[in-house]
Amino acid sequence: GEDVExxxxxxxxxxxxxxxxxxxxxxxxxxxxxxxQEPGAGLQLLTYIxxxxxxxxxxxxxxxxxxxxxxxxLRIADTQTGxxxxxxxxxxxxYKLSFGAGTTVTVRA
Amino acid sequence: DVxxxxxxxxxxxxxxxxxxxxxxxxxxxxxxxxYRQDPGLGLRLIYxxxxxxxxxxxxxxxxxxVSREKKERFSLILESASxxxxxxYLCASSLQGNYEQYFGPGTRLTVT
Numbered sequence: 001g002e003d004v005e006x007x008x009x010x011x012x013x014x015x016x017x018x019x020x021x022x023x024x025x026x027x028x029x030x031x032x033x034x035x036x037q038e039p040g041a042g043l044q045l046l047t048y049i050x051x052x053x054x055x056x057x058x059x060x061x062x063x064x065x066x067x068x069x070x071x072x073x074l075r076i077a078d079t080q081t082g083x084x085x086x087x088x089x090x091x092x093x094x095y096k097l098s099f100g101a102g103t104t105v106t107v108r109a
Numbered sequence: 110d111v112x113x114x115x116x117x118x119x120x121x122x123x124x125x126x127x128x129x130x131x132x133x134x135x136x137x138x139x140x141x142x143x144y145r146q147d148p149g150l151g152l153r154l155i156y157x158x159x160x161x162x163x164x165x166x167x168x169x170x171x172x173x174x175v176s177r178e179k180k181e182r183f184s185l186i187l188e189s190a191s192x193x194x195x196x197x198y199l200c201a202s203s204l205q206g207n208y209e210q211y212f213g214p215g216t217r218l219t220v221t
Contacts, residue, residue, distance in 0.1 A: 008149065031208050042113070042199055042212035043152075088151065092208040095159070096142070096167070099152040
């Protein structure tokens with residue numbers, strides 16, 4: 001199966017940018033998703049990028065894809081306390097999504 | 110909006126008990142999924158169903174079974190619960206041909 005790697009923790013000051021990185025192994029992934037999980041809740045879809053794109057911007061979110069290096073990143077501009085959550089990278093692979101371990105983002109005042 | 114509901118938010122069971130976790134979605138999605146989530150391991154797929162009465166094993170099916178008798182409902186069954194099945198269980202659904210999955214709130218199962 002596909003391996004998806006993310007760093008486990010990120011601490012960021014309120015108002016700064018957050019960058020969450022992800023590497024994956026299956027180059028045939030056509031869609032790559034970012035999900036957010038707030039404490040005690042299920043996962044909600046944040047954004048996604050199609051594999052023929054390098055970048056996608058959606059309000060405060062910017063997704064960068066380096067397909068050659070199989071590297072995906074999510075940048076959150078002007079990070080707020082409501083952005084504290086676990087963020088999952090999830091490339092599409094065959095019929096399913098493969099999830100990384102998740103990056104816990106803590107926003108400090 | 111898609112709504113995926115799970116029968117319980119918290120569940121405590123004893124070792125050896127049979128456990129049923131139920132998931133219902135209201136958007137006529139063909140695909141339904143069961144995952145377990147453990148710290149440091151992310152989400153791992155247990156079983157997947159693409160139609161009524163159809164099921165496919167995921168990455169970690171051992172110790173679990175599933176049932177899909179109606180399109181909107183997907184049940185996860187632990188035939189004989191064990192302590193290593195203590196985990197958060199998440200259900201998801203998606204439209205056929207669409208990879209975007211919608212998740213329920215999760216059931217935190219503790220097996221003592």
